[in-house]
Amino acid sequence: MNKYVLAIDDSASIRQMVNFTLKSAGYSVVDAVDGRDGLARAKGQQFDLVLTDQNMPRMDGLALIRALRELPSYQRTPILMLTTESSDEMKSQGRAAGATGWMVKPFDPLKLIEVVRKVIG
């Protein structure tokens, strides 16, 4: 069964690289340009995994996670942060908001695939 990943980042290059990496591993990837766009796409389609950046215009990653966790269909969906933020304080906030894991950019594509497989198979 094909797994669907929602990749949210305001950087077109990062979206392209995440898309490229996960598609090569057999996943279907849908892009969103910021938190608000991601939330709209998540409401329109059920994804198996959400991969989001933190620093984005309009709605940041933490706000997106909180909004997603309020949706019944996303209360158990894995959500990974993929960000340049790496302070313990930010990670704590992510954990409290409901993030499943925290990956610090720049990411290693092979490790990204490994983690995604671990989380959603």
Place this chain on the structure above:
Amino acid sequence: MHHWSVRALVVGCVWTLLVGVVSAVLPDFVGWLWASIAAVAVGWGALLLLSARRQGDDPANDAEAPMALLQAELASCVHAFEAQFQAIETESTQVLGVLADAVDRLSDGFETLHASVKSLPSLVPAGTLDSSVCRSALRQAVAVLDQVLDTETTHEQASHTLAVLTEALSTRTAQANALLGEVNAIAKQSALLALNASIEAARAGDAGREFVVVAEEVTALSQRTEGFSTQMAAVLSAMQSLIGDAAVAMDAVNVQNTDGVRAVRAQVDQLRAMPEAAVELPGSAPLLDAQAAKIVEALQFQDIVAQIVGHVVGRVGGMREALVELGAVAHDAALARDAGAVTAVCRRAERVGQTLRTLAARTANPPVGRGATPGGSIELF
């Protein structure tokens, strides 16, 4: 000291002298001593009272307070400018560090990748049709990798250009910082101007022509401030143009390298799909994957650079807006001839401060997070 106070002092001294002379000339009388003292005291009291009233009616007092406010606002602007330029310098340094790291990783990744693919043909057994097909595919792969390496050369050139541009940016920023000294001088001169304005306002009643002197001073101040604004705007415009060029260069490199990596990946996938190659290449294909992963990682560094540069551009754009407003303040200051006009100038100066404060709030969050954890780390909660 105000002109009126000097006059009062002179009149008081003349009055005291007059009373003394009269008391000395008139016939000796015990009551004269006390009468003289009383006359002197009454005279000085009257002068002090008149002086206080004149001070209260002095239009200079109306102008002094707003001018002091203008000085405070200018000083506040100077601090805000300094903070912004400091941030620009920090971010420029960050750009250089990230760029150098990206160049190192890219060079390392492509060199290893190229060496790996060059060695692949020797792994395929000779003399079979399948192996000739394999060789053809491998030749294509090598050709593609050569193309990628050409792209890498372009990347290095672009990176070098970016490094030069960023260095120029630092120089421009230093020049802009030097110009801030001018703003400080202007702020100090504002204080002197307030004093001059108050003296002149006191004199205006009987020496209107002298007001021209103050007007000339105000005009000179305005020209100096406008000159400063023009210089600063030119510096910032050049700086913004430089950073814009840098961002375009980085975007071009990102596109080229991403396309190159995709081409390499497609060739590697093709090699894996071939039966003969599948027997001989299992050791090399994962190595190629690992090197391609390195390239993708390095590309992210470039993306980080582009984000930082974009943030700097936003910051500089906000400062230019503030400077345009500051130029307008200087222009209005030249035309200010009464307390009302000065108050209006002060309001505009306050708006410059507000623009800078808004900019500071808008750019408070850096585009790239900072923290102790190295890039690539993963933590599952």
